[in-house]
Amino acid sequence: MDPRLQRALDRWELTGPQALAGDAGARQYFRVAHPQLGTALVVLHPLDAPGKTDDSYFEFRALQAYLDPLLRVPTIVSSDDADRCLLVEDLGDTTLERRLMEHPEEELAWAQKAGWLLTTLAGPLTLGAPGHTFFMSRSFDQPKFQFEWDYCRQNFFQDFLQKDPPRWLERMMDEVHASLETRAHFFVHRDFHVRNLMVHGDRLVAIDFQDARRGAATYDLASLRYDAYWDWSREAGRALVAPLQAELGWSHEALLEELNLSALQRSLKALGTFGHQLVHRKKAHFAPAVPRTLRHLRGHFQRMNHQDGVLASEHMLRLAEERLLKG
Template structure:
C-alpha cells in the first residue's frame, strides 16, 4: 500500500489522469534545501517525480517548466519534463533516482564525473542567451546588487550576526562593497547562462551519466561563478591539485583568456563561499541539521581563498575572515 500525501498536497493521481496517465504515489522524497515537495510515482508510462511548489511558488514552478523545456530541447542532460498543471504549479518529470555527484565522488572517487560536470557547464555556457526563455526567478542578471544584498549581506546578517554573534567592522563592510564593484568590473559584454547553484547535489547520476537539476533560477552572468561553485564546492572538498586540473581543463576547452578568468574566478569564488556559508547556517537553524557538517569545510575553503594575491587590496576583509573561529559548532544553535 502506498502512503497518501498530506491533505495540503494536490491530488496527484487526479492531476495525472488529466494527461491520460494512471499512477500512484510510491514515496515522498526529502527536499534537501528546498521548501518544495517531491513525490516518486509509479505510472503506466514509467516512474515519474511530481514536484509540488512551496506556498507562493507558482512562478518558481513556471520558471522550472520553461527552462526545463528549453534545456531539454538544446540537448542539456536535464530531467525530461512530462506534464505541467499551471493552476497548481505541479510538475511531472523524469525520475532520476537518489544518487548525486557528491556521493559518487566521495564514495567512489568518480573524477570522470567531475570532468563530465565541466563539459555540462561548457555546454550550458555555449547556448545563446538571446534565444533562451525571458523568464527569471529573481533577477535577470547576476551583478553587484545581487552580490551585495544577497551574498555579502547574508554573510554579515546570518553567518556573523546571528551565527557567531559578532559585529562586522565598517572597514570590512566597505571591503565587501568594493569587492563586489571590482568583481562586476571583471564581467565582459557577453554574459552566459548562469545556474547560480552549480554544485554536486544538483548533478544527479543516472545510468552512469550526470543530469542537471534545480535550474529554475537561471539568469545571465559571468562564466566563472558556476565554475567556482563546482570546483570549490564544500560538499566535494576537492584537493587544490584536482581543482587546478579541472580549472585547466575548463580553460583549455573554453578558450577563455587565462589571466582574466582566474581573477574573476577568485573574486566570484569568494562571493559563492559567502552565500554558501550563510545558507548552511540558515538551513541548519531551520532544522535541516545535515547541513551543519559543511560549515567548517566551507569556512576553511574561504580562509584558504583569501590568502591568494587577488585579495591583498582587501586587507580588512582578509584579516577578518582569517580571524573567524574554525570551530563553527556555535553557529547552529
C-alpha cells in the same frame, strides 16, 4: 492528501506516492509508481497567492525547454498547467556527492564531465540565449549582491558567529560586487554543486536550475571548484578549470583573477545560507559545510595575498567549530 496530488495520481494512473525531501524552495516532490516507467516524480509547484502571481512553474518549464537540447536535465513526462503539476522522470537518489563518496577513484573522470558542462553553460547556452528572456533579464547586479551580503551578515555573522563582520570586509565586498557586476554577461546555473548534479548511468544531470540568471563566466566554476560539500583533489580541480579557460580563450591569470572574486562572493553567500539553516531551521546536516566553506574562504584570501582576510578566516573557523561543538 493534497487534492492536486490526488488528481495527478488519477490522471496519470499513478500509485504509491512517497514524499521526498525536496529542495530549499516551496516545491513538493513525490516518488510514484508509473505503469510504463516503473517510477517517476510528481512535482507540485506553489500556486498563486492572493494578490501575488507565482511564475516559478512556467519559468521552470521554459528553462527546462531551453536547457534540454544541450544540457542533460530531468525530462518532463507530462504536465498540468492548471494544477502547476509536473510528472518528471525519476533520476534515482545518486547525487554526484554520493557517487564520489562511494567511488572516490572516479573523481577525475567525473570532474572532466563536470568541466564539460561548465563550458556548455558559459559557451553555447550563453551565446544562444535571447537577451529578452526572463533568465537573462535578471542578473547578478548590485541589488542582488547587496541582498546576499546582507543575508550573510545577518544569518552567518550576527546569528551564527554572534559578531559583526570586520569593516574592511564590508568595504572589500563593495569593490568585489562592483567588479562582478560589470562581468555579468554569461548564463549561470546559479547553484552548481555536487548535490545538484545527479549521476544517471554514465552522465551527469543538472537539477535545481530554476534560479538561473546572468552572471560572471566563473560563477558556476566557483560554486563547484570550491564546493561546500566536497573537497576536490588538485588534479580534479585542474580538470574543472581547464575546459572553461579554453572555452573562454582567457589566460590562466585572467581566469584566476575573476575566479577569486566569484569564489569570495559565492562562499560568503553560502555561509549566509548555512547560518540560516543551522540557527533558524535547525538543520544540523548543513554543519560540515561551514568549516569546509571557511577553509575555502581562507584559500581565496591566500591567493589574493590578503593577510587580514587569512587571519579573519582562521578566527571565524575557530569560532564556527566552537559553535558547532556546542550544538
